[in-house]
Amino acid sequence: MRRAASIADSPPEVFSPARHRLALWVIYGVLGAHVVAMIAKIDEWPLSYYGMYSRVQPPEVCWDVVYGVTTDGREVRLQDDDFWQPIGASRLGYALKRLRQEANTRDPAHSADVQSVDRTIAGLMTIYESRRGVDHDGPRLAKLRLYTVTWRLDPRLANLDSPDRRDLVCEYVAQR
Secondary structure, three states, rough: OOOOOOOOOOOOHHHHHHHHHHHOOOOOHHHHHHHHHHHHHHEEEEEEOOOHHHOOOOOEEOOOOOOOOOOOOEEEEOHHHHHOOOHHHHHHHHHHHHHHHHHHHHOOOOHHHHHHHHHHHHHHHHHHHHOOOOEEEOOOOEEEEEEEEEEEEOOOOOOOOOOOOOEEEEEEEOOO
């Protein structure tokens, strides 16, 4: 015959009391470290306060964007990742912006720094044309242009294809 379980019967202990206290101290320690990191604004993973989302964003965003000019004169934004594999279009824009910033922070008398951006655009034209027809079906280009493009922030991205301003940084004309 089965015995009815009483309230006084307790389940067997899984952890010893010392182990239980140690586990609680570890949990409290991790939570405490996160609280200290948030208060001190220490942005080191895993004690991050997620600063990327906690700052007020400026009303405009600027980005370096590569445009191609087709043989018939049309200008095409080259933002498809297939054009620039393995780096991708967003990383390419960031890399070009960093290259230009580094060239501008040095002595302006160094024309080699300014030419490095021009050489980079010429190299991008070579990469684009060598991959055309193999990895992407982009149009044949006569020129490659680098613009600094500025948009007003729109939460719906309604103005993504129509930036507020485009400033030409450099242009490479293909030799035919």
